[in-house]
Amino acid sequence: MSYFFEYRGITKTYPGVKALEDVSFGVRRGAVHGLMGENGAGKSTLIRILSGDQQANAGAILIDGAEQKFASVRDASDNGVMVVHQELQLVPDLTVAENLCLGRFPSRAGFVSRRRMIADVQAVLDDYGINVDAGARVSALPLGARQMVEVAKAAMVKARVIALDEPTSSLSSRESEVLFRMIARLKAQGTVILYVSHRMDEIFQLCDSMTVLRDGRLAAHHDSLEGVTRAQIVSEMVGREISDIWNWRARPLGEERLVVDGLAGAKLSIPGSFTARKGEILGFFGLIGAGRSELMRLIYGADPARTGRVMLEGDSYTATDPRQSIRRGIAYCSEDRKHDGILNGRSVEENITISARRLWSKGGFLRPGREAEVAEEQIRQLRVRTPSRFQDIANLSGGNQQKVILGRWLAEAGLRVLIVDEPTRGIDVGAKSEIYDLLYKLAEQGMTILVVSSELPEVMGICDRVLVMCQHRISAEFTRDTFSEQALLAAALPDGQNHSTAA
Known part of the structure; x- marks a missing residue:
């Protein structure tokens, strides 16, 4: 030929x-x-x-x-x-x-x-x-x-x-x-x-x-x-068969952990409100530009809120700084790995430990031994493909960069809410299965997970409940027993005129 x-x-x-x-x-x-x-x-x-x-x-x-x-x-x-x-x-x-x-x-x-x-x-x-x-x-x-x-x-x-x-x-x-x-x-x-x-x-x-x-x-x-x-x-x-990459498994859900009440900002004109429970994987589906990421950034404090509040286990606050959210136990993985996620030109180890260094530094001095231990633990747990922890993260594939960012937040102490925005963008089917399994394990440990995804099969495959956003508005809510591709997509389309709640 x-x-x-x-x-x-x-x-x-x-x-x-x-x-x-x-x-x-x-x-x-x-x-x-x-x-x-x-x-x-x-x-x-x-x-x-x-x-x-x-x-x-x-x-x-x-x-x-x-x-x-x-x-x-x-x-x-x-x-x-x-x-x-x-x-x-x-x-x-x-x-x-x-x-x-x-x-x-x-x-x-x-x-x-x-x-x-x-x-x-x-x-x-x-x-x-x-x-x-x-x-x-x-x-x-x-x-x-x-x-x-x-x-x-x-x-x-x-x-x-x-x-x-x-x-x-x-x-x-x-x-x-x-x-x-x-x-x-x-x-x-x-x-x-x-x-x-x-x-x-x-x-x-x-x-x-x-x-x-x-x-x-x-x-x-x-x-x-x-x-x-x-x-x-x-x-x-x-090199092996994967019959069901979602592999969703039921788990008991706890009491309300996160309450978002009327949150709006410069990039999200319509106030958003919802609740999420301990151990719940709550999905946010919608077309690009629907306002999902903007709502997550307001919760995290990456963008300032003009109205509304967030309650975390009964404690009401308005996030003004990501550092404040991290210390409260809220972490955010952005959809834009290159711009908002990785520290380009720095090692895998530094990218994993950069946020949690305060937990083990003494008198303003870093502890290299402890940093190496934490980095190696996350590399092993998340199966990051890297020659060593010293490798420049820019030399890793997109999927392995995403694992490193997840490892950064898992190195934090007292993490209660994990926000993952397009967590498997550009990631292969095998790595997707591994990340989904990790999210299930974290939820089983009681963590609340908010998943933003443009892939309808993904949110239906891994989430316990899905909120659909359309034109900066939460247009519909679906529990797992009411999931339907047609219904979720209709709620996401501007001309769908579907602003009801299905539960």
């Missing part, structure tokens, strides 16, 4: 770990090729090598029969290769147009033509159905819109090969539909698209062929998905 794009014998070694070993596969011209595997399987490393950001220790990349050696990201881009990473690479203080034209600004008489730049970019955005203002500053855009801008950037340069790493992880269903239409157009133009995703439905909907990696090696390659089953792919990914 003739391939337009090929990896041949790609091997990549980091100090203490072999990320890729002799990986080879090819993709036909104009095909969408799925790339799957557990977190840490080597997917991100493989596309970083393609982007020119990293160099392989051995092996080659071939495009249209010619071997390619990219010395940098710019070199790869100049040769028709673009990579859209899960952790976005946009410059937040520049406009959308400036980001899309970086290194290629239209000029006139030696000066940048801003009017032409904005007009050209806006034409591309409009053509692809991306509802974003080309003159808007990127920092002002929601996460989903930024993701679409990244994809538009790849489409603008008319790339021969485009790699998309978890492109729908921050997108609403409507934005995902726009993305899928873009992919269909690029495919029709003969572009090779490498599609990295943990969402099985997307793989079967979009992809013509697929490769599975496991532990840095080729686990399976399918030139066609005809006859391939979801169970088969999961088994190829994890």
Whole structure:
């Protein structure tokens, strides 16, 4: 079979770990090729090598029969290769147009033509159905819109090969539909698209062929998905069968622990109220922009509340500072790992212990031995894939970074409420199962867990009760015996006109 794009014998070694070993596969011209595997399987490393950001220790990349050696990201881009990473690479203080034209600004008489730049970019955005203002500053855009801008950037340069790493992880269903239409157009133009995703439905909907990696090696390659089953792919990914990744289990719920009463702020216009019990996993479902994250940030004190209050086991307070919430036993894992979660450039150990250092420091001095002990305990408990606790967290996969953030809060003493916002965004099926199991264990110990998720199967699969938000309002409540995909989705849609409570 003739391939337009090929990896041949790609091997990549980091100090203490072999990320890729002799990986080879090819993709036909104009095909969408799925790339799957557990977190840490080597997917991100493989596309970083393609982007020119990293160099392989051995092996080659071939495009249209010619071997390619990219010395940098710019070199790869100049040769028709673009990579859209899960952790976005946009410059937040520049406009959308400036980001899309970086290194290629239209000029006139030696000066940048801003009017032409904005007009050209806006034409591309409009053509692809991306509802974003080309003159808007990127920092002002929601996460989903930024993701679409990244994809538009790849489409603008008319790339021969485009790699998309978890492109729908921050997108609403409507934005995902726009993305899928873009992919269909690029495919029709003969572009090779490498599609990295943990969402099985997307793989079967979009992809013509697929490769599975496991532990840095080729686990399976399918030139066609005809006859391939979801169970088969999961088994190829994890080396074992996982029949039910949710594995929900009932537990006795205690008394009310958290009462949120009329909480509103600058980014949440309609006051929100709800209660949560000890040992309960309470889900918050809704479309992106529905106000779920904004409500969580008010509870945590990351954003100031204008009205309302929070009661924690009868103690009423208004959080004004995350430190205050942490000391009260409330922790928050943000949906944006890169911006709000990890300490980039610091070790796994530091990322785990940074919040809880006050618990064991003496006289303002740190205790390295105790820090090492806590870090090793969380790495072991959460099965974090890292060569050592000294590894830079930036070198870990997204799923392992998420585990480290969870480990940070589990190192805290007296944690009573854990808020997890999109806890499995960009995480493989095996790691998802591990994180769900951890949440169940914490709930069984009496912890109250608030789960914000855009994935309907996830909230229905792991939660005891679900609150649906629509346009900054809690529009409906569902207990587990009343869960229905149709009903939850109807409550989440602005035109659903469903603002009743079902219990």
